[in-house]
Amino acid sequence: MCATEPARRRRPGRLPALPLILLAAGLLALALPARAAELEAKVKAAYVFHVIKFVEWPTLPGDALTLCISGSDAVSALLGDLAGKPVKERPLRILSSLPADAAQCQVLYVGGPERRWAELQPRLRGHGVLTVSDQDGFARNGGIVGFYPEAGRIRLEINPEAARQANLRISAKLLELARTVP
Amino acid sequence: MKPHRLAFFLFGLPALSWADTPAIENLPLAGFVDAISLEQLGTLVVTDTKLGQAPDSVTQQILVLRSDEIERLPTPNRNLAELMRHTSGQFVNVLSRNDANWGAYAGLGPKYNSYLLDGLPIDSFVDAISLDSAAIERVEVHKGPASVLYSGYLSMDFVGNETPLAGTTNFVLRNRVDEAQTRFAAGAGSYGTFAGSAYTQGRSGALSYMLSARHERSDYTPYGTRGSWLHTVQTPRYEKDRAFANLSYALDRPDHTLSLFYQRTFQQGNMGRPNRDFEHHYDTFNFAYNNPFATDWHLQFKYGERRYDRRFANDAFPASLALVNLENTRQTIRPADLTFSHRHGQDALLTLGVDAQWVDYATDLRSASGATSRENRAEARSTGYFVQEKIRLDEWILRGGLRRNTLHNDYALLGGNTPEVRAASWSKNLWSLGTRYNMHPGLAFYANAGSSFMAPTAKQIGGTVSSLQASGELANPNLKPESGIGRDLGVAWQASRELAIDLRAYLNTIGDAIVTNIVSAAPSQVRSVNAGSARAAGYEVDARYSPASGNTVFANVTRTHSRVSDPVNAAQDGSAIPFAPDTLANAGLSLRLPGELTASAYYHWVGRYYDSTDRGSRLAYGHFGVVNARLQKSLGRQGGGEARLTLDLNNLTDRQYRMPFDFRDPGFNAFVGLDVRY
Numbered sequence: 001m002c003a004t005e006p007a008r009r010r011r012p013g014r015l016p017a018l019p020l021i022l023l024a025a026g027l028l029a030l031a032l033p034a035r036a037a038e039l040e041a042k043v044k045a046a047y048v049f050h051v052i053k054f055v056e057w058p059t060l061p062g063d064a065l066t067l068c069i070s071g072s073d074a075v076s077a078l079l080g081d082l083a084g085k086p087v088k089e090r091p092l093r094i095l096s097s098l099p100a101d102a103a104q105c106q107v108l109y110v111g112g113p114e115r116r117w118a119e120l121q122p123r124l125r126g127h128g129v130l131t132v133s134d135q136d137g138f139a140r141n142g143g144i145v146g147f148y149p150e151a152g153r154i155r156l157e158i159n160p161e162a163a164r165q166a167n168l169r170i171s172a173k174l175l176e177l178a179r180t181v182p
Numbered sequence: 183m184k185p186h187r188l189a190f191f192l193f194g195l196p197a198l199s200w201a202d203t204p205a206i207e208n209l210p211l212a213g214f215v216d217a218i219s220l221e222q223l224g225t226l227v228v229t230d231t232k233l234g235q236a237p238d239s240v241t242q243q244i245l246v247l248r249s250d251e252i253e254r255l256p257t258p259n260r261n262l263a264e265l266m267r268h269t270s271g272q273f274v275n276v277l278s279r280n281d282a283n284w285g286a287y288a289g290l291g292p293k294y295n296s297y298l299l300d301g302l303p304i305d306s307f308v309d310a311i312s313l314d315s316a317a318i319e320r321v322e323v324h325k326g327p328a329s330v331l332y333s334g335y336l337s338m339d340f341v342g343n344e345t346p347l348a349g350t351t352n353f354v355l356r357n358r359v360d361e362a363q364t365r366f367a368a369g370a371g372s373y374g375t376f377a378g379s380a381y382t383q384g385r386s387g388a389l390s391y392m393l394s395a396r397h398e399r400s401d402y403t404p405y406g407t408r409g410s411w412l413h414t415v416q417t418p419r420y421e422k423d424r425a426f427a428n429l430s431y432a433l434d435r436p437d438h439t440l441s442l443f444y445q446r447t448f449q450q451g452n453m454g455r456p457n458r459d460f461e462h463h464y465d466t467f468n469f470a471y472n473n474p475f476a477t478d479w480h481l482q483f484k485y486g487e488r489r490y491d492r493r494f495a496n497d498a499f500p501a502s503l504a505l506v507n508l509e510n511t512r513q514t515i516r517p518a519d520l521t522f523s524h525r526h527g528q529d530a531l532l533t534l535g536v537d538a539q540w541v542d543y544a545t546d547l548r549s550a551s552g553a554t555s556r557e558n559r560a561e562a563r564s565t566g567y568f569v570q571e572k573i574r575l576d577e578w579i580l581r582g583g584l585r586r587n588t589l590h591n592d593y594a595l596l597g598g599n600t601p602e603v604r605a606a607s608w609s610k611n612l613w614s615l616g617t618r619y620n621m622h623p624g625l626a627f628y629a630n631a632g633s634s635f636m637a638p639t640a641k642q643i644g645g646t647v648s649s650l651q652a653s654g655e656l657a658n659p660n661l662k663p664e665s666g667i668g669r670d671l672g673v674a675w676q677a678s679r680e681l682a683i684d685l686r687a688y689l690n691t692i693g694d695a696i697v698t699n700i701v702s703a704a705p706s707q708v709r710s711v712n713a714g715s716a717r718a719a720g721y722e723v724d725a726r727y728s729p730a731s732g733n734t735v736f737a738n739v740t741r742t743h744s745r746v747s748d749p750v751n752a753a754q755d756g757s758a759i760p761f762a763p764d765t766l767a768n769a770g771l772s773l774r775l776p777g778e779l780t781a782s783a784y785y786h787w788v789g790r791y792y793d794s795t796d797r798g799s800r801l802a803y804g805h806f807g808v809v810n811a812r813l814q815k816s817l818g819r820q821g822g823g824e825a826r827l828t829l830d831l832n833n834l835t836d837r838q839y840r841m842p843f844d845f846r847d848p849g850f851n852a853f854v855g856l857d858v859r860y
Contacts, residue, residue: 041224045211050220054436081211089387150238150623157222160477171437172474176234177224180529 041074043154044147047081048109048132051145051156052087054171055163057106068105071112075134079109084092096156103127109134110143116157117141128167139181144168148179157181184627192341214719221319222248229352230581231323231533232250232301232331233480239574241581241616241628242329243672243686245269247321249356254772254782256810258729258832258851260317260398260422262310266351268768269323270686270722270738273791275761277845278405280451280460282307284842286762286791288325288618288688289718289742292638294330294652294666295764296335296346299354300443300468300485302517303335303539306344309617310445312464315426318354325349327632327668330585330614330624331533333566334636338591339490339513342639347666348690355440355468357430359383360388369389369855371830374850377855381629395425402501403848409555410844414454422449428617443468457497457505466488469783488515495795516540529574533583537566543640547598555611570614579618583614586611589637593644601644602657610635612665624676636664638696643712648678653706655698662712665693684724692709697748697795706783714748714843716759737769746795756796761842763804765789778816785809793842806839808832808847822859830854 052065065088069076083094098108102123110117110133117135121142124131131143138146139159144166146157156178163170209217227232227244237244247255247265258266259276263283263426267274276286287295297306299313328346333352335344362384370376379396399421406412426445449463472482494509498825498856518687521535541562548554570583575733590607594600614632621627638661645657672686694712727735744759756765787807794800810832817825829852836850 020554027451042214046215046218047220047223049215054220056435067299078211082215084214085212110767150236155236160634169435172480173234173437174219177220177236177526180525181234182528 006111037074037175040154041078044075044134045082045148046079047154047156048075048107049082049085049087049092051132052092052107052130054174055130056171057130058167059128060088060090060106062090064091064107065106066093066095066104067107067109068095068098069109069111071110071116073111073134075112076109082129098123102129105129107132109133110138117143124166130166130168131162144170145178146181155179193537194436197651202497203599219232221360227322228301229298229322229350229569230329231531232521233522233531233533234481234741235531236652237497238626239529239572239579239618240617241572241579242327242630242670243325243628243674245323245325247323247324247385249319252318252321252614254780256782256784256812256830256832258810258830260311262313262315262353263306265315265321265726266323267786268736268738268770270684270724271349271740271766272323273761273763273766273788275841277841279400279402280311280449280453281845283310284761286759288668288690288743289720289759289762290348290666290692290716291691291759291761293341293344294346294348294634294690296332296350297437298332298350299466299483300441300470300484301332301352302468302484302519303333303344303515304353304466304486304488305337305339305490305515306351307337307341308339308490309464309466310858312424312445312449312462313466313552314394314396314426314445315351316357316379316766317392317428317443317445318353320354322352322354323349324352324631325686327614327634329570329581329616330568330583330612331463331535331570331634333517333537333539333585333587334563334634335517336515336539336562336564336589336637337513338541338560338562339511343637343858345634345636345666346690347668350781355428355441355443356383356392357390357428357439357470358436359385359392359430359553363859363860367855367856369828369853371559373773373855375399375853377853390430392428393426396423398422402451402454405842405846406453407846409500409846412453412511412844412846414455416452417454417501418452418454420449420451422447424448437468437472437474439472441468441470441472449716451705454703455497455499456503457495458499458505459493459495461493463489463491478525479526479728481841482519482521482523484517484519484521486517488517489513498668505550507550507672510546510548512542512544514542514722528574531572532570533572534569535567537568555598556595556597557598558596558640559602560596561592561594564589565683566676577620579620581614581616581783584611588633591637591640591643593640596641596644597646597654599646601640601646603644603659606638606643606659606708608635608637608663609848610665626674627672628674629671631667631669634666634668636666638663638710640735642696644700647705647707651705654708656701656709657708658709658711661696661710662694664695664712667691668715671683680728682724682726685721686724687719687721692712695748697746697751697754698840711750714746714755716744716746717743718744718759718762721840733773735769738767740766748795753798757795757797757800760792760794760800763791774837780814782813783811788839801842807835807839808839809834821860823858826857826859827859828855 107130132145137155144162158178224573229242261276266272273286276283364382368378377398381394385391402418404414424447428443430441445466450458450461469485471483492511494756496506519537524532540728543560545558566587568585572581588609616630618628646654670688695714698710722740748755767787771783788804790804792800813829
């Protein structure tokens with residue numbers, strides 16, 4: 001026993017490795033959900049941008065394609081970064097609120113609580129507006145494009161009937177990627 | 183959606199982050215949307231139904247290698263098949279930089295694993311030598327019996343037809359460009375290898391274009407066993423030039439497209455002896471028309487051409503090095519496919535259509551004195567009608583399909599003689615069934631079964647002997663195709679946010695197996711008969727661990743037990759199926775290191791395998807491990823441009839292992855390359 005004592009004795013000034021590793025792992029574990037949430041929002045915002053390329057409107061204004069944002073969440077906070085990006089051969093214009101005339105918007109991203117969507121729906125009728133939201137069950141509740149998680153990935157959910165009512169044509173390429181909902 | 187529910191989504195993009203440092207996900211949103219396509223976000227696969235589908239709706243296990251991962255994988259022999267070398271169950275056995283892959287999959291020989299180029303069949307032996315990986319958007323390795331949607335490949339060269347019983351691998355072409363990019367690369371390596379390439383992609387209105395040219399030359403190294411027919415008396419050398427154009431035009435909508443792909447490859451060199459020259463031309467053409475013509479209907483028409491013109495010089499080695507003759511093989515295969523897809527109900531998909539192939543095959547010999555003789559002239563054609571229905575019932579996916587295949591061969595000349603049998607035809611009905619149960623988002627079970635068939639080769643049917651006293655193969659007009667049934671079942675489990683585990687078991691059986699028996703020793707005559715059966719059973723275990731974004735560790739192991747039954751010939755009764763190793767194992771890691779350095783290392787183990795079923799004459803191979811490594815370092819970025827240095831260290835332990843047909847791996851080799859893209 002005596003022979004092993006010196007080896008066990010902790011040398012002054014040297015930090016133990018194991019607690020440090022545990023501390024680092026703990027910090028990493030705390031950081032991961034935040035990082036995941038940030039990346040999740042970025043992926044959804046990227047989906048919004050790419051989805052626009054695969055939707056056909058009956059007519060589009062010549063100067064810009066307008067994406068309006070109603071309500072705020074992690075995704076809507078990012079979408080402003082896409083202002084000016086070319087899409088469908090015109091720059092993307094971002095409006096941070098829904099104007100009185102909803103027809104000015106070709107795309108509407110709905111952030112915030114679900115009741116907001118219920119309030120917005122009547123204002124969109126008759127206009128060719130592509131609606132997208134991160135709200136749970138958005139496409140089942142009359143929206144056109146929603147998201148859902150599956151096996152660690154973000155997937156698209158599309159309501160073809162809602163698109164038809166908005167007089168929008170969803171590309172088959174997009175439908176290949178999405179789950180359709182009634 | 184709560185962050186913790188999707189925490190492991192962070193690890194859903196590891197393949198993207200491997201390629202580019204800093205990781206794509208760290209880019210600002212405006213750059214992120216340029217760097218990632220809709221297909222990458224959506225993780226779709228197309229091989230199952232010919233339309234993009236989420237992997238969770240596919241009953242078979244499909245492994246996807248994306249373009250950025252393709253860039254990262256070592257290919258020491260510059261062969262596309264090597265991309266799959268580290269995936270479970272794949273025995274990739276590329277004989278040299280100038281030769282075919284004589285591999286196997288799921289316990290069956292190389293004829294039972296087919297390849298597709300964007301959904302049209304290609305030659306799994308030859309085309310992987312010539313096709314340029316820069317044209318490939320992703321590779322879908324479709325495990326288990328492929329659906330009835332794909333026919334076999336009617337090649338009359340090498341070992342004949344190829345069929346998708348054990349699996350099929352689809353090399354999916356890039357078909358849309360979001361951002362312009364130009365790349366120049368140059369490098370040098372062992373054996374005096376020099377390579378250079380230029381690639382550009384861009385978009386002009388509705389037209390997406392990709393153009394590429396690549397050159398490589400090498401003072402190669404002896405790659406045969408000493409004293410064999412591959413023995414060298416001088417340094418072998420080769421040159422390979424490849425160019426392709428890939429155009430895609432959106433007619434009026436993004437999904438209504440015309441696509442054209444054309445690649446020409448020219449390869450020449452010698453095998454290390456003065457009269458062992460070779461000169462090969464490969465032309466590969468794919469045309470595709472896509473049109474979702476109604477809300478629920480989608481039409482696809484595809485047509486392709488695969489032309490080979492291969493010339494070899496044969497000498498009199500070992501007696502002398504004098505020229506004996508020049509051998510010329512020409513083959514043109516034209517596959518076509520018309521497919522309609524109909525979405526109906528709740529996520530149900532009906533697929534139906536027709537496909538066809540036309541083949542012209544000719545070989546000639548030119549003697550040293552210049553006299554030319556015709557050796558083989560054959561034609562083949564096939565027609566297939568197929569229908570498949572896939573439905574989703576809550577968490578269940580059910581798939582079933584049928585195919586009617588008719589095949590006709592005409593033999594005008596075999597082995598320089600008019601064959602005894604001039605034509606042969608077969609019709610077969612094939613079926614395929616599959617199911618998948620998604621128990622929860624991280625756990626799924628699946629099972630599949632399907633039938634397939636393999637037509638006899640021209641020489642087996644028509645024979646090559648010109649008279650009763652001549653040596654060669656005797657005709658057997660009554661020879662039937664081999665019939666096969668493939669079955670698999672497995673589980674795909676996302677055990678945690680870091681760990682994914684897949685387990686798959688398979689059982690493949692071949693009935694009416696064609697075996698070649700000796701009829702006479704003098705003259706040396708053989709005849710092929712339907713005398714036996716073959717069976718391969720095994721399992722694959724895959725594990726992939728991603729402890730942090732950009733870092734990945736993987737391992738897989740495949741164990742197979744195969745057996746040939748031939749009551750007529752005791753020498754091969756009970757022996758193993760040739761070219762199918764009993765064990766394959768892989769392990770690897772990819773790490774993002776400080777200093778914008780990415781390091782990848784792969785270990786590949788091959789168990790015992792044989793080159794023949796005859797226990798008296800077969801040779802044993804395998805029982806070796808190979809380590810390959812790749813280091814990539816970003817040298818700098820400016821604007822949208824980047825310069826990157828790549829170092830490949832292949833076969834680090836210098837294992838000069840033997841392969842069938844007297845080939846030998848040359849051992850350690852290295853290559854360093856500089857890549858500039860903007």
